[in-house]
Amino acid sequence: MKPDHPIEPWADFFGPRGVMRRRLVRAKLNRAVRDWASGDGLIWLHLLKTVTAGLLALGMAMLLDLPQPRIAMTTVFVLMQPFSGMVLAKSFYRILGTAVGTVAALVLGGLFGQQPELYMLGMTLWVSACIAAAVRYRHFRWYGFVLAGYTAALIGIPNVIAPQGLFLAALTRAAEVAVGIVCSSAVSALLLPQRSSLALRHNLQVRYANFTAFTLDVLAHGLERNQFEQRFAGFVDEIAGFEATRTFVAFEDPAMRSRSAHLARLNSEFMDACARLHALHQLLKRLRTGRAASIFAAIDPYLDELRGLFQVQAEAGVEASRVAACLRLFRANLPSRVRETRRLLDAASAQSIADFDTAAELLYRFVGEWINYSETYACLWRKAENRQQNLRRSSSPHKSHRASGPISRTNHFAVLFTFLRSAVVIGIAGWFWIATGWPSGGLAVIGATLVCALTSTAPRATRMAIQMAIGAMVATLTGYMFICYVYPNIDGFPLLCSVLSPVLALGAFVATRRGAAGFGIGFSVFFCLLAGPDNVASYVPDLLIDNGIALSASMLLAGLVFAVVFPADMRWLIERTIGDLRAQTVSACKDGLPGLNRRFQSRTHDLISQLRVLLTHRSRRRRDALRWMLATIEVGHAVIDLRNEAARADYADILQPRWRSAIEHTCDALARLFERPGPHSLEGALIAVRSATWLAQDMLQTVHADSDRRHDLRRILSCLHFIRSALLDKDAPFNPR
Structure with a gap:
């Protein structure tokens, strides 16, 4: 049916x-x-491009009949980057560094051709100076200095004992390195190029969302000190790394190059918003813990309303421009609403009134900075027809000081520290080679040069050096298998590529893992250097084992020196960097006002990122450094606000002739506190702030009938009150705990 x-x-x-x-x-x-x-697709694409560039460099070097094509393949694995903008941005500096390194090797050979000891001394000083300069001039310029040292060692070290072949070796090694540079750049730019602009856009979106969530947590219930410090320091790291990405984007995309100033302004406004949120969090924390329940209850309705606006954005994904419009309306109505609330607090103490005024002022400033940040973020990715309008906005006079990028500032002692550390490692390896006549000693010196260069900016140089040593050991064993059993049984370049591809891809894949990057770098680089094929094949496994021992020993030596002789968390180096950080507050007190906020922001955040590299382990020293970071940002911004407000509302000719000297005396006292922290300088700063506060309160009574001047003086009083509360904070680094 x-x-x-x-x-x-x-x-x-x-x-x-x-x-x-x-x-x-x-x-x-x-x-x-x-x-x-x-996600994973980008990793596989990076592996494909890295292996393709390495094999292409190998084939090109063989086609050009260069004596050691493996050097070209090694160069690819030293330099390859996931984004084409990174490769293009660094190509110029790579080639320039290679040329300078070649000239340096020839000059040293001409000066000390018959004196191996002096030649090795000169090479050690040159390579160490290049590595130190790479730390001093960071971002994409790092590669230029690293290549200048790496190329000089690669050319000159094998010819220390036999200087008659130096000139020919210089030409061939420079050609091999140049082939590696050209192939890595060409493959990255032409084979499914990954644009840094897309990654930048994604990172900016994630940062905006994360900062919104962070703001919600601060406004809702506050955060524990450790949680706040950890999340705030993460935003500082993003600020420090943004400038390098912006440079990469400018190299690869003309449209993004035209908006480079806009991106710089966006990062500057994000720094301002972070600073305002930090100040608001610090004051709310003191109100919560300082038995100021009535004041906190008075300000809490405004926090609730602001939380509601941010909550809608976080949950419903409202556009940043619409949120900025709502915040602008909230900010416009805030002063009148605050005045109404303040009338209900007339019976409260002067201290409570000051707390309320300061909280309202900080909230007003934070909302203003968030509006600027949101509007710049919203108009950054508009359609092409709006670009010229955005550019005109980004170059407007009142924002011109934000158009330039952050100012990098590296502590000179950190640069000297890197120079001495590299010189000790390379010097020990070179001395042992010359003293013993070890045939593979030259490769040990080259390995020491590579590990010092590649770990110069690593947060944990010791761990990375040991990982690279283990990777070199595995590369030695794998190379032994290839020389004994693989190479003799294959014929032709296509078959060679097919057997090399899995091994090279495995090393490149491990190098992309965050906690195991050293293993992958050590394996990839030293497998190419030890067992990479040459035009004239050499099946000498005992030499490969000896070379592998030399490379592994040099990296273990570097790890030992990094851990014992020159540990990164040495007390004097950390204290010097913290001293540079405190000096930024001194500059905020004494330097000229034009452009001061931008200089203070960029230098402070750059130094904080350097401190976080030095302080990798949890300890009391790390906690003290974090407190100095937060205190520097807190007091420095408040002083800049105070000076700007005082300069804008200068009533010396009408009211008090002592007003200007009181502000100057306050700034001098705060500068002394950060120059020489101690109980005496802290007491002097508190006295100066209190005296200026009393004087401003007297002036407030004088101009009570003038609403504009009264408002200006209340803003000044809020700055002074905030500075005083920051100095009295129990978590401040200048207070005994």
Whole structure:
């Protein structure tokens, strides 16, 4: 008997219900593909491009009949980057560094050709100076200085004992390194190029969302000190790394190059918003813990309303421009509402009134900085027809001081520390080589040069050096298997590529893992250097084992020196860097006002990022350094605000002739506190702030009928009160605990 409805199964598939099902399946599949493409897919693409560039460099060097094509392949694995903008931005500096390194090797050879000891001394000083300069001039310029030292060692070290072949070796090694540079740049830029602009856009979106969530937590219930410090320091790291990414983007994308000033302004406004949120959090924390329940209850309705606006943005994904419009309305109505609330607090103490005024002022300033940040963020990715308008906005006179990028400032003692550390490691390896005549000693010196260069900016140089040593050991064993069993049984370049690809891809994959990058770098680089094929094949496994021992020993030596002789968390180096950080507050007190906020922001955040590299382990020293970081930002910004407000509302000719000297005396006392922290300087700063506060209160009574001047003086009083509360904070670094 036939079924009553024989076409129903087909109707479920081809009918309206089936169409909906197919669309749902297709949407899920597309979403899964996009997630894979933006995650693991990028890793696999990077592996494909890295292996392709390495094999292309190998083939080009063989085609050009260069004596050691493995040097070209090694260079690719030293320099390859995931984004084409990074590669293009560094290509010029790579080639320039290679040329300078070649000239340095020739000059040293000409001066000390018959004196190996002096030649080795000169090479050690040159390479160490290049590594120190790489630390001093960071970002993409780092590669230029590293290449200048790496190329000089690669050319000169094998010819210390036999200087007659130096000139020919200089030409061939420079050509091999140049082939590696050209191949890595070409493959990165032409083979499915990954634009830094896309990564930058994604990072900015994630940062905006994370900062919104961070703001919500601060406004809702506050954060514990450790949680706040950790999350705030993460934003500082993003600020410090943004400038390098902006430079990469400018190299690869002309449209983004035209908006480079806009991006710099966005980062500057994000720094301002972070600083305002930090100040607001510090004051709210003191109100919560200082038995100021009535004042906190008075300011809490405004915090609730602000939380509601940010909550809608976080949950519903409202556009930044719409949120900025709502915040602008909230900010416009805030002064009148605050005045109404303040009238209800007339019976409160003067201290409570000052707390309320300061909290309201900080809230007003924070909302203003968030509006600037949101509007700049919203108009950054508009359509092309709006770009010129955005550029005109980014170059407007009142924002011109924000158009330039952050100012990098590296402690000179940190640069000297890097120079001495590299000189000790390379010097010990070179001395042992010359003293013993070890045939593989030259490769040990080259390995010491590479590990010192690649770990110069690593947060944990000791761990990375040991990982690279282990990677070199595994590379030695793998190279032994290739020389003894693989190379003799294959013929032709295509078959050579097919057997090398899995090994090279494995090393590149491990190098992308955050906690195991040293293993991958050591394996990839030293497998190419030890067992990479040359035009004239050499099947000498005992020499490979000896070379592998030399490389592993040099990296273990570097790890030992890094851990014992020159540990990164040495007390004197940390104290010097903290001293540079405190000096930024001194500059905020004494330097000229034009552009002061930008200089203070960029230098302070740059020094904080350097301190976080030095302080990798949890300790009391790390906690003290974090307190100085927060105190510097807190007091420095408040002093700049105080000076700006005092300069804008200078009433010396009408009211008090002592007003200007009181502000100057306050700034001098705060500068002395950060120059020489101690109980005496802290007491002097508190006295100066209190005296200026009393004088401003007297002036407030004088101009009570003038609403504009009264408002200006209340802003000044809020700055002074905030500075005083920061000095009295129990968590401040200048207070005994």
